[in-house]
Amino acid sequence: MSLDTLGIVALEILNSITILVLLALGLALIFGMMRIVNLAQGEFSTAGAFTVLTAVRYAHLPLWAGMLLAPLVVGAIGIAIERLIIRRLYGRPLDVMLATWGVSLLLIGLITVIFGAVTQGIPFALGNFQVGRYSYPEYRIVMTSVAASLMLGVYLLFRYTAFGRRARATIANPQMASAAGINTPRMFMLTFGLGAGLAGAAGAIMAPIVGVVPTMGVLYIARAFITVVVGGPVVLLGTLSSASVLGFIEALISRFSLFKIGTGGHCAPPPCEISIGGSAFFGQIALLIFAIVLLRLLPQGLSGFWRERE
Amino acid sequence: MRRPSSTEALAALLLLLPLLAVPWAFKPYTANVLAVYMIYGILALSLSLIWGYAGIMSFGQTAFFGIGAYAYGAIGLNLVHRTHQTHLALLGGLLAATLLAAVVGYFMFYGRISDVYASIITMALTLVLFAFAVSTGGDEWVIGVARFGGFNGMFGQGESSQNIANFQIPPVTVWLPGMAAPFPFKINRESAAGYFLVLGVSGVMYVLARALLASRLGRVAIGIRENEARVASLGYDTRFYKLALFTIAGAIAGLAGMLFAAWGRFVNPDRFGLGFAASTVVYVLLGGRTTLLGGFVGAAIMGYLTSYLAEIVPFGTIPGDTAPWIAALMEGTRRIVREAPLLVQGAVLVGVVLALEDGITPPLFRLLKRHARWGWWIVLPAVIFYFGHRIACQQADLCLY
Numbered sequence: 001m002s003l004d005t006l007g008i009v010a011l012e013i014l015n016s017i018t019i020l021v022l023l024a025l026g027l028a029l030i031f032g033m034m035r036i037v038n039l040a041q042g043e044f045s046t047a048g049a050f051t052v053l054t055a056v057r058y059a060h061l062p063l064w065a066g067m068l069l070a071p072l073v074v075g076a077i078g079i080a081i082e083r084l085i086i087r088r089l090y091g092r093p094l095d096v097m098l099a100t101w102g103v104s105l106l107l108i109g110l111i112t113v114i115f116g117a118v119t120q121g122i123p124f125a126l127g128n129f130q131v132g133r134y135s136y137p138e139y140r141i142v143m144t145s146v147a148a149s150l151m152l153g154v155y156l157l158f159r160y161t162a163f164g165r166r167a168r169a170t171i172a173n174p175q176m177a178s179a180a181g182i183n184t185p186r187m188f189m190l191t192f193g194l195g196a197g198l199a200g201a202a203g204a205i206m207a208p209i210v211g212v213v214p215t216m217g218v219l220y221i222a223r224a225f226i227t228v229v230v231g232g233p234v235v236l237l238g239t240l241s242s243a244s245v246l247g248f249i250e251a252l253i254s255r256f257s258l259f260k261i262g263t264g265g266h267c268a269p270p271p272c273e274i275s276i277g278g279s280a281f282f283g284q285i286a287l288l289i290f291a292i293v294l295l296r297l298l299p300q301g302l303s304g305f306w307r308e309r310e
Numbered sequence: 311m312r313r314p315s316s317t318e319a320l321a322a323l324l325l326l327l328p329l330l331a332v333p334w335a336f337k338p339y340t341a342n343v344l345a346v347y348m349i350y351g352i353l354a355l356s357l358s359l360i361w362g363y364a365g366i367m368s369f370g371q372t373a374f375f376g377i378g379a380y381a382y383g384a385i386g387l388n389l390v391h392r393t394h395q396t397h398l399a400l401l402g403g404l405l406a407a408t409l410l411a412a413v414v415g416y417f418m419f420y421g422r423i424s425d426v427y428a429s430i431i432t433m434a435l436t437l438v439l440f441a442f443a444v445s446t447g448g449d450e451w452v453i454g455v456a457r458f459g460g461f462n463g464m465f466g467q468g469e470s471s472q473n474i475a476n477f478q479i480p481p482v483t484v485w486l487p488g489m490a491a492p493f494p495f496k497i498n499r500e501s502a503a504g505y506f507l508v509l510g511v512s513g514v515m516y517v518l519a520r521a522l523l524a525s526r527l528g529r530v531a532i533g534i535r536e537n538e539a540r541v542a543s544l545g546y547d548t549r550f551y552k553l554a555l556f557t558i559a560g561a562i563a564g565l566a567g568m569l570f571a572a573w574g575r576f577v578n579p580d581r582f583g584l585g586f587a588a589s590t591v592v593y594v595l596l597g598g599r600t601t602l603l604g605g606f607v608g609a610a611i612m613g614y615l616t617s618y619l620a621e622i623v624p625f626g627t628i629p630g631d632t633a634p635w636i637a638a639l640m641e642g643t644r645r646i647v648r649e650a651p652l653l654v655q656g657a658v659l660v661g662v663v664l665a666l667e668d669g670i671t672p673p674l675f676r677l678l679k680r681h682a683r684w685g686w687w688i689v690l691p692a693v694i695f696y697f698g699h700r701i702a703c704q705q706a707d708l709c710l711y
Contacts, residue, residue, distance in 0.1 A: 037429070037430065088664060093426050094367050094425065094426065095667075097367070097426065098595065098663050099660050099663045099664065101588060101591070101659055102661075102663070103656065104656070105588060105655050106652075109652040109656060110649075112649050113642070113649050116645075218584050222437040225430045225433070226430075229431070284438055284441055285441075288434050288438045292417045292431060295418075296417045296420065296421035297421075299423065
C-alpha cells in the first residue's frame with residue numbers, strides 16, 4: 001500500500017467517524033441524559049436538511065445561513081414534541097420509544113406531503129484537493145471540523161454554564177434538583193430541544209453531500225443507535241470512543257469490499273458519498289456484527305467498561 | 311388453568327364461523343386478502359408472545375419473517391421442479407429463522423442486554439438485512455436458479471421459453487407417499503386450499519401459543535415481565551427462558567414469512583424494511599399487546615384501513631377553471647390522502663400509547679362479556695343469517711336483496 005493510499009484510507013476513516021459522531025451526538029445526549037430512546041431522531045435530521053433546502057431554494061438565502069437556521073427550527077420542533085407528547089410519558093421508556101416512532105412516521109408523512117417524495121440536491125461550491133493520485137472533497141474536512149466543534153460546544157455547555165449545571169443536577173436526581181428550586185420539566189424540555197437541534201445541525205451539514213429526500217433519516221438511524229448503544233452511559237466520551245472504533249471498522253471494511261467489487265479507489269466529483277447508503281453495506285453489516293459481539297463482552301458499552309476500570 | 315367460559319366460546323364462534331364461510335360467501339379476492347391479514351396476524355402473534363408476555367420489545371420480528379420468506383423462496387425455487395413438493399423449503403425456512411433468532415437472542419440475553427437496548431439491536435438487525443437484501447441486485451447473488459434480485463425481489467431464472475409461473479416462488483405444495491399427485495395450496499376460483507391452510511396455521515399457532523403460556527416456560531416468562539430480579543432470585547436462569555421464548559417467537563415469525571412468500575409467490579426487501587417493522591408493532595399495539603388475538607384484530611383493521619386509503623384518489627382531476635386557492639386545497643388534500651397509510655400508522659402509534667394502553671381487543675372482549683346474553687341471542691344469529699344469505703347468494707343466486 002503506497003503512502004497516498006494510506007493517506008486516503010486515513011481520511012475515509014476520519015470521515016466515517018465524523019458521520020457517526022454527527023448522527024449519534026444528539027441521540028446520545030437525549031438517551032444519556034433523559035434515558036429516552038428517541039426514534040424520531042433520524043427525522044429531526046431530515047427536517048434539518050429540508051430547512052436548508054427551503055432556505056437555499058425558496059428563500060434564496062446563502063447556504064451557511066440555512067445551516068445556522070436548521071438547528072433552531074428543528075430545536076423548536078423538538079421542544080413542541082416534548083411538550084405535546086413526551087412529557088406525558090416520562091417513566092415509561094418503551095412507550096416513549098413507540099410514541100417517538102409514531103412521531104417519526106408522522107414527520108416523514110408530513111414532509112412528503114409538503115415537499116413530495118423526490119430526491120433533491122443542494123448545490124455548493126467547494127472543490128477537491130489532491131492526496132497523491134487521489135482527489136478528496138474539501139467539504140468532508142469542513143464536516144469534521146464542525147463535528148469537533150459541536151462536541152466541544154456540548155462539553156463546554158454542560159461543564160461550565162449555569163444551564164449545564166442545572167441540567168446535570170436534574171439528570172442525577174430529579175427530586176432533589178426540584179427541591180433545590182430547579183424547574184425540572186423545563187430542563188427536560190430544553191435538553192430534548194438541544195438534542196433535536198443537534199440532529200437538525202447534523203442533517204443540515206450532511207444535506208449537500210447526500211440526496212435530500214423525506215425518507216433519508218431511515219438510512220442513518222440504525223447506525224446512530226448502534227453507536228449510542230456501543231458508547232454506553234457516558235455521553236461525550238462514549239459517543240467519541242464508539243464512533244472512533246465503529247467508524248474505523250466501517251471505513252476499512254467498506255474500502256476493502258469496494259476494492260473487491262471493483263469501484264476502485266477513485267471517486268467521481270463531489271456528490272459521491274460512498275460510505276452512506278447501499279453500496280457500503282458490507283461495512284454496515286460488519287458494524288452490526290461487531291456491535292452485537294462487543295455488547296456480549298462489554299454489556300455496559302465502551303464508556304461503561306472504562307468507568308468500571310477506574 | 312381457568313376453564314374456558316361461555317363468553318370465550320361465543321367469541322370463538324363469532325370469529326370462526328365467518329372465517330370458515332368466507333371462501334363460499336365471497337369472491338376469491340376476499341379470501342386472498344383475508345389470508346394475508348392472517349399471515350400478518352401470525353407475525354403479530356409472535357411479537358405479542360415475547361412483548362406482551364415476556365416484556366421483550368422486539369422491533370425486528372420482520373427480520374425473522376423476511377429470512378423465512380427468502381429461505382423458503384430460494385430452496386423452493388430450486389427444488390420444486392425436481393421433487394414437486396416444498397417440504398424441504400418449509401423446513402429450511404423454519405430452520406433459518408429459528409437459527410437467526412437463537413444466535414441473535416443468545417448474544418442479546420446472555421450479554422444481559424436489557425429492554426430498550428434489545429429493541430434497538432433487533433431493529434438494527436432488520437434494517438441491516440434490508441440494506442443487504444437491497445444490494446443483492448447483481449448477477450453474483452444467485453443460488454441455483456433463484457435470483458435474489460435486489461429491490462425487484464426474488465425470482466427464478468431459466469429458459470425463456472418456459473412458463474412465467476415457473477419463475478415464481480412456488481405455493482406450499484405437499485406430496486406425501488400415499489398421494490397420487492402433488493397438492494398445491496392455492497387461492498383461486500377453483501380452490502381455497504391456501505386460505506384454509508393459512509386459517510389452520512393461524513388457529514394452530516394461537517392454540518400453541520396459549521399452551522406455551524400455560525406451561526412452565528410461559529409462567530416464568532410472565533414472571534420475568536413482572537419482576538426479573540425476583541424470578542432470578544428464585545433460581546430460574548432468566549436468560550435461558552428469555553432466549554427460549556425469543557427463539558420460538560422467531561420461528562413463528564419465520565413460519566409467517568414462508569406463508570407470505572408462498573401466498574404472494576414473491577418476496578422483496580420491503581419485508582425487512584422499517585415500514586413493515588412499524589406495521590407489525592402497530593398491529594400488536596392497536597389490537598392489544600397482552601392478548602394473543604390482538605395481533606390478528608390489529609392486522610385486519612390496519613390492513614383494511616391502509617389498503618382502502620391507498621386506493622382512493624379524492625376529486626379525480628382538478629378542473630382548470632377552479633379558483634387557485636381551492637385548487638391548492640384540493641391538491642393538498644390529495645397529497646395528504648396519498649401519504650395516509652404512513653400518517654395513520656404514526657397517529658395510531660402516538661394515539662394508542664397516549665390514550666389506549668391496552669389496545670382495542672380487551673375493551674371489546676369486556677363489552678362482549680357484559681352483554682354475553684345479547685351476543686348469543688342476537689349477534690350470533692345475525693352473523694349466521696348474514697353469512698348463510700351470502701353463501702346462498704354467491705353459490706345459488708338466491709339473493710334476498
